[in-house]
Amino acid sequence: MKTLETSGVDRAMASLRSLFEPTPLQLNLHLSALYNARIYLKREDLTPVRSYKVRGAFNFFSKVIGGGPSTKTFVCASAGNHAQGFAFACQHFGVKGMVFMPVTTPQQKIDKTRKFGGDFITIRLVGDIFDQCYKAAQDFVTETGGTMVPPFDHADIIEGQATVAAEIAAQLPEGETIDRLVMPVGGGGLSAGITGYFADALPASAFLFCEPEGAPSLKRALEAGHVVTLPKVDNFVDGAAVARIGEANFAALKRFSSDQVMLVPENAICGTIIDMLNVEGVVLEPAGALAIAALGLLPREAIAGQTIVLVVSGGNFDFERLPDVKERAMRYAGLKKYFILRLPQRPGALRDFLNLLGPDDDIARFEYLKKSARNFGSILIGIETTARENFTGLIQRFDENGLGFEDITENDILANLII
Structure with a gap:
């Protein structure tokens, strides 16, 4: 079932080359030996902002601006990767942006967002939690006529995130076919884009979605048959801790079974972060480690001999969290x-x-x-x-x-x- 026009994704991918080269699709020898399979990592932690979020933001800006100058003020609400991708795009296109972040946002994330946006962005710290921050951003858009850049729930964002799949298709060695493609899910933009792009190339059973155990927004929506709002979420995996999956994203993903969504314990994710840091020297944020951690929960015999692609979604890890991550990893082990x-x-x-x-x-x-x-x-x-x-x-x-x-x-x- 085709849910995305690949020609539009290919055009978006070509436009992205003005920002950065394709992120590598790397055969990981450590994981391949561990699972007796061919394990490829799609390294989205190696974009200029260390996450895939810049793809959707760039595509959204491209569609709105249309190649010419713009006097619009763009707006986003985010305490993490979306804010950084948004800021990077503002500076690239030379447009003004307003970033709303919760007062509780770590200073490191505020500084990185300001670095990517430079003089083109203004940061406002509003509210103790994201919902308050997002409400302030919406009010600003209503009052000023600004343009909201959503983090995941928009067709242009989905199309931009789908460029991850377009690059995978181009980078996979000739003759190699994907048996299983594992991707993290937060708001659903990345997974909607990837599954839409590969809809005619891979069977639905080839996709495995993974969510933090404390934020199962996609799994609960698939079980209910409609989008639901979780009463609470565990924010530890901050890049994927979403209480309500996007409407447009769920529309693209509702054809899948809830059994294809694996819930990964937060402490298991911590073990993966420590393992990848110690063994591979790769720094991953919790959401970026989700797909690798999910692999460890599958029966070994079910994946032996397969070709598996894992989407590593980001590497914006705050090292002040390392003692807590190590503690949780040891407890899980x-x-x-x-x-x-x-x-x-x-x-x-x-x-x-x-x-x-x-x-x-x-x-x-x-x-x-x-x-x-x-x-x-x-x-x-x-x-x-x-x-x-x-x-x-x-x-x-x-x-x-x-x-x-x-x-x-x-x-x-x-x-x-x-x-």
């Missing part, structure tokens, strides 16, 4: 756990506990939670180890020695309060 211990208030009790630790167990955190108890004291302890099975033996020794404990590693409420 089963290499770190947190316990609340109930130790008797007697001499030698702590020494007895330490003797229960194995040779590869290391105490990463130790904190008294309640010091005034007469007979017992409560302790928060974090333990790191080298293999997840080490915890099986450790917990068995806890039980055998009558040690009172509670594993709070996966207890989100307690973990958020005290870890």
Whole structure:
């Protein structure tokens, strides 16, 4: 079912060459060996703004401006990659742009957006959350007659993002066919564009969509048969944490089954970020790691021998987040756990506990939670180890020695309060 005119996408791709060369489609030897398959990465983290978002923004500007000078003021609301792509396009076309960002936006993202837009953009910090920021942008458009540049829900944005697929088609080695194409989903612009471009070339079953577990807007919409608004989202994967998929995007994607949408735990994404950084030296943002993380959740036998293309959507990673990402990755891998211990208030009790630790167990955190108890004291302890099975033996020794404990590693409420 054809949902996109490839000729328009090809023209958009040709226009993009005034900005940057095609991002590489790289055969990744590490992942290929790991999964016994041919794994290609489409490196959208290597665009000038380190994400694919510049493609849609550029195409939107091109269509509105039409090649001539413009006195329009363009407007966007974003705290991330869309703002940077928008700013880059403003400077390229020499037009004025107004960027609305939440007050809570990290300074690093504000600075990068200002760098890409230069004197052509103005940044306004409004509201504590995106919804407030977006409302302010809409009000500005109404009051001034400005032109809103949407992040994903527009035909020209979808067409621009589809240039990712056009480049993949041109870059795939001769004779190679794609068995599976894996792409992240936030608002749906990228996935609508890619699936539309390949509609006549690949069967519907070849596409695998991946969303953060805490923001399943496409999966819930496909299950319901219409667009739904999620009551809440986990914003950890900020580049794909969208509460409502775009109307135009869902129209292009509603032909797919909800079973083709894989929900990826946020902590699994953290493991992928750490692995790609340590092994490959590739810096990925959480949304950029989604497709690679999804691959790790598939049965190995189901993908062995296949040719698989993974869209790496972005690399705008704030390294201030690295300690948290590493922490979550270790917890997901089963290499770190947190316990609340109930130790008797007697001499030698702590020494007895330490003797229960194995040779590869290391105490990463130790904190008294309640010091005034007469007979017992409560302790928060974090333990790191080298293999997840080490915890099986450790917990068995806890039980055998009558040690009172509670594993709070996966207890989100307690973990958020005290870890």
